[in-house]
Amino acid sequence: MLVKGKKTLFQDFYFFETLTGMIITLKEFFFGTKVTISYPEERRQYSERLRGQHYIKATNGVENCTACMLCPTVCPSECIHIEAGERQDKEKYPKTFEIDILRCCFCGMCEEACPKDAIKLSTIMEMSTSYRPIYDRAFLSEQRGNK
Amino acid sequence: MPKCVIDGREVEFAPGENLVEVAKRAGVNIPVFCYHPGLSVVAQCRMCAVEIEKMPKLQTACSTAATEGMAVKTQSERAIKNQKSIMEFLLLNHPLDCPICDKSGECDLQDQSYDYGSPYSRMTEEKRTYIDLDMGPVIVKNMNRCIHCTRCIRYGEQIAGIHEMVAIRRGNDTEITTIDGKPLQTAYAGNYADICPTGSLTLKDFRFKKRVWLLKRTATVCEGCARGCAMEAHAENNIVYRCVARENLEVNQYWLCDEGRFNFHYLHETDRVVEPAISSASGLVITEWKAAVDAAKATLKGRKALALIGSDLTQEEAKDIQEFIGKSFPGAPLLHFGTPGIHSAREDADEDKILKRKSKTSNLHGFEKLGLKGFESVPSGTEAVIVFRGGRAMLPKLPTLPTVGVGVFKKQEADKFATVLPGAAFAEKSGTIVNFQGREQKLVRAILPPGKSKALSEILMIWSHA
Numbered sequence: 061m062l063v064k065g066k067k068t069l070f071q072d073f074y075f076f077e078t079l080t081g082m083i084i085t086l087k088e089f090f091f092g093t094k095v096t097i098s099y100p101e102e103r104r105q106y107s108e109r110l111r112g113q114h115y116i117k118a119t120n121g122v123e124n125c126t127a128c129m130l131c132p133t134v135c136p137s138e139c140i141h142i143e144a145g146e147r148q149d150k151e152k153y154p155k156t157f158e159i160d161i162l163r164c165c166f167c168g169m170c171e172e173a174c175p176k177d178a179i180k181l182s183t184i185m186e187m188s189t190s191y192r193p194i195y196d197r198a199f200l201s202e203q204r205g206n207k
Numbered sequence: 208m209p210k211c212v213i214d215g216r217e218v219e220f221a222p223g224e225n226l227v228e229v230a231k232r233a234g235v236n237i238p239v240f241c242y243h244p245g246l247s248v249v250a251q252c253r254m255c256a257v258e259i260e261k262m263p264k265l266q267t268a269c270s271t272a273a274t275e276g277m278a279v280k281t282q283s284e285r286a287i288k289n290q291k292s293i294m295e296f297l298l299l300n301h302p303l304d305c306p307i308c309d310k311s312g313e314c315d316l317q318d319q320s321y322d323y324g325s326p327y328s329r330m331t332e333e334k335r336t337y338i339d340l341d342m343g344p345v346i347v348k349n350m351n352r353c354i355h356c357t358r359c360i361r362y363g364e365q366i367a368g369i370h371e372m373v374a375i376r377r378g379n380d381t382e383i384t385t386i387d388g389k390p391l392q393t394a395y396a397g398n399y400a401d402i403c404p405t406g407s408l409t410l411k412d413f414r415f416k417k418r419v420w421l422l423k424r425t426a427t428v429c430e431g432c433a434r435g436c437a438m439e440a441h442a443e444n445n446i447v448y449r450c451v452a453r454e455n456l457e458v459n460q461y462w463l464c465d466e467g468r469f470n471f472h473y474l475h476e477t478d479r480v481v482e483p484a485i486s487s488a489s490g491l492v493i494t495e496w497k498a499a500v501d502a503a504k505a506t507l508k509g510r511k512a513l514a515l516i517g518s519d520l521t522q523e524e525a526k527d528i529q530e531f532i533g534k535s536f537p538g539a540p541l542l543h544f545g546t547p548g549i550h551s552a553r554e555d556a557d558e559d560k561i562l563k564r565k566s567k568t569s570n571l572h573g574f575e576k577l578g579l580k581g582f583e584s585v586p587s588g589t590e591a592v593i594v595f596r597g598g599r600a601m602l603p604k605l606p607t608l609p610t611v612g613v614g615v616f617k618k619q620e621a622d623k624f625a626t627v628l629p630g631a632a633f634a635e636k637s638g639t640i641v642n643f644q645g646r647e648q649k650l651v652r653a654i655l656p657p658g659k660s661k662a663l664s665e666i667l668m669i670w671s672h673a
Contacts, residue, residue, distance in 0.1 A: 128306030129418040144415040152307040152415050175306050 111168045111181040114159055114195060115204045123201055124178035127154040131170035131179055139163035140170060159195040161187070180205070211277040226268035226279060227255060237281055238290060238319045240297070240404045241356040242269035245461040246365055252356055254293050254319070258283040265289055287323075294324035297354045300335045300379075301405070304352060310406030312419040316354060337382060343390030345465060346399050346408050348383075353407040355381050359399050366462060367393040368560065383407070395561060397468040401451055401461075412469060413449045417441075425653035426453055428640060430519055430569040430599050430633040431467030433555050434562055435642030438463060440471065440634050440653040447471045447634055447654060458642065464562050473598055474632050474657075478618040481658030484627045491621060496628075496659065500666075500673050503593075503611045503626040510590035510609070512536045515582055517600030517614065518545035518568040521638025521650060524663045525570070525577055528595055531667050536593075542582035543574045545600040550581030555643060564643055568600045569633075573641030594624075595663070598632040613666060629660035636662055 097104060116123045127144035145155030170179045182205035187193075208219040211229065218233040225248065230237045240252035250270040257268045260278040265285060280286060298320060305311040337350035360372045360383070369392055371385050385391060391399070399408045422441035429438040429450070437455035440447050450471050452463035473479065483499030484491040494502075514532045516525060532541050545568035549555055552575040555566040582603055585592075591609045596602070598615030612621050614630035621627045634653040641647050656662065661669075 126307045127415070128311075129421065130306070133418070133420065146415055 106183060106185070108183065110183045110185060111166045111171075113182050113184040113187050113204060114161075114164075114170075114200060115180055115182055115202060116157065116178050116197075116200045117180050118201065118203060123153070124176045125154050125157065126152050126176055126178075127157075128175060130173040130175065134169045134173040136167060136169065137163045137165050154197060157197040157200055159200065161193055161195055209273075209275040211273045211275065211279065213279045214281055220273045223272055226257065226271050226273055229273045230268065230279070230281065235281055237268045238323055239269060240315060240319075240354060241358060243358055243361075243402055243461075246358060246361045246402075249357060249361070252293065252297070252354070254290065254297075256286060256289045256293075257281045258286050290323040291325060294320055295329070298324065298328065299330050300351070301354065302334060302351050304349075304406065307415075308349075308352065308406035309409040309413060309415065309419075310352075310403070314406060315404035335379060340384060340388055341390065342385065342408075343392075343396065345396040345411060346391055347411050347414060349407050349409070350382055350384075351407075352405045353383055354405055355383070356404055357383075358402045358404065359383065359408060362398060362402055363393065366398070366561070367395045369393045372399075394466065394559075394563075395462060395464050397465050398452065398462050401463075410449065417443060417448045422448060423653070425634075425651050427634065427651045427653060428569070428648045429463065429467040429470070430597070430640070430650070431464065431470045431567065432558075432562075433564040433566040433569065433571050433643040434458060435569055435640055435646070435648050436463050436467060436562060437648075438467065442634070442653045445654045445657070447474055458644070458646065459562055462562060466563070470599070471634060473615075473617075474634060474654075476617070479629075479657070480616050480618060480621055480627050481629050481656075481660050483629060483659060484621070486623075486625050491618070491624070491627065496661075496669060497673060499626055499628055500669055503628060504670070506609045506611055506625040507536070507591050507593060511588055512539040512591045512593055513585060513589040514539050514541045515592060515594045515596075515603070516541060516543050516574075516579065517594075517596035518543045518566070518571040518574050519597035519599035519633070520570060520595060520614075520663070521597075521636065521640055522570065522573050522577070522647075523638045524595075524597075524636075525574060525579065527664055527667055529577065529579075531671070535671070540586055541579060543571070543579045544582040544603050545571055547601055547603070550583055551575065552643075566643075569642070570640040572643050572645065573639070573647075576641060595630075597630070613663065615660075628666050629656075629658065630666060631656040631660055631662050635660075 116125050127142050129142055132140040132142055139160040141158045142154050143156040144152055147153045168181055171181050184204055210217050210219050213230050213233045214235050216233045218229055220229045227237050227239055227242055237255045239255045241249055248270050250267040255268040256265040258280045259266050339348055339350060342348045363372045364370050371392055373386055375382050375384055400410045422443050425440045427438055427440050429436040436459035437453035439451050439453045441449050450468050452461055454461050482493045483496050484493050485499055485502045516528055532539055546566050549566045552572045555564055555571060558565050585606055592605060593611045596614040602620055610624045612624045612627045615632045616627055633650055635656040637652045638650045639647050640650060
């Protein structure tokens, strides 16, 4: 049960409470330490383990991926689409490798599941676009970072 | 019935039954590689060795017949140590190919390595490798993955009837190959891939197409011939990727012929008519359902019609058609067609000594039950033809009459038709078919009909109500 305390008319204005709050605000404004940065000019240092834009790691110019389909199997947002093919040297390779990046939730499970150390999440986190991007194989083959 | 005890569970068995089968019934899984219920027993892989009371050594369960009062321990310390050692031995030279191997996900070696093996390898030497040999159009061999279970050799000898696989050299260098390196001859080569417990023999047709755990499995029946072998259709996203044999001891045991196995390809062929079409000066033109049905009605109106029905349709569809013809075209003869030269169930016989039958359609015997007659020649006075067909039946040679086709047709076949109403093929519908033994079996739908095709009952509904 809610008990209403009795208040006088003066107390109803909350004069002192407002004043106390204002003093705190002004103290922080003039003498406090800043927690925000002016973003595009200033950048923050992020952890090396940040899960950002994907890429497929290559060794000696050949992508590590063998189209084993473990990443589309494990992906919770079902954003990876792979079609396997046979290369000239009879090896299995991904004919198409697409990531519907707007569906991706950057959980990093694809990276964890990959037995060939192929799919990687780089530390690049600025990837906004004005259209709906689908990362194709050529785009993913660009080497970003050293994970 | 005599009884024995397996892992403390009492089980009844038929005399002569081996321990693997008896244990399976008791709910105890004994791991096997070389044992296959459809083949002879060689006890070669030693994986199934179990401890039996009053016997000094471990015994292979596949080659030991159960006897009255036998007490078997499959999980004793010695048996488990043996399983672990055998797994390590078999994996010594096995490459870590699972990411690219087509067998991965349904591989006996993979599954049992998880269940009985060790996650670590002590092997530091280089693994033995082979140069691979082309094995013809059906099978791809990868000898590096082989564990020498010899199932393929025994299958060729005992089931396919051709002794074409052999093991050459001995010991570590054993290689499974064909005699003189010739391509495989048998028309039942797809089974090599089914029975191989590793990925050494895989289908060329299915190579790198899909990982097996992504496929949806539907238990259905093959429509390749009058035998009606039990089959599983594996599909994903409305595409059938492969068909594999399913066990049915009364009909096909564990096997399937290549003709039936690869028959599903016509479902996804690009020249299949999947939209209602009417003929024009420049061949078939795609239209709407309403317009196509109206055109079909106009084609047959006032003409003396002949109705042909492919014996690859189901019993339900045949019954629907009988009623439809009786109502819409009273007096029109309804005849079935399917295989050239086979007009009735009496002419159907075994084509070889394994599975194949002469009638290349699945439901010839069911149609005889419904009282349908075979098509031999066009009755005199016929002015128009309506053909119902499921996709497998061979179209007979027809004189140039106005023709309406209902069902699955290729573009070249339907080129001369006045109208085509696209229907569903065997994996796209459910129904009953009757095989040559009189056994009623169920077709089960695995995928949806492509494009604007509809099930036959739906087409007949549009026809009667439009």
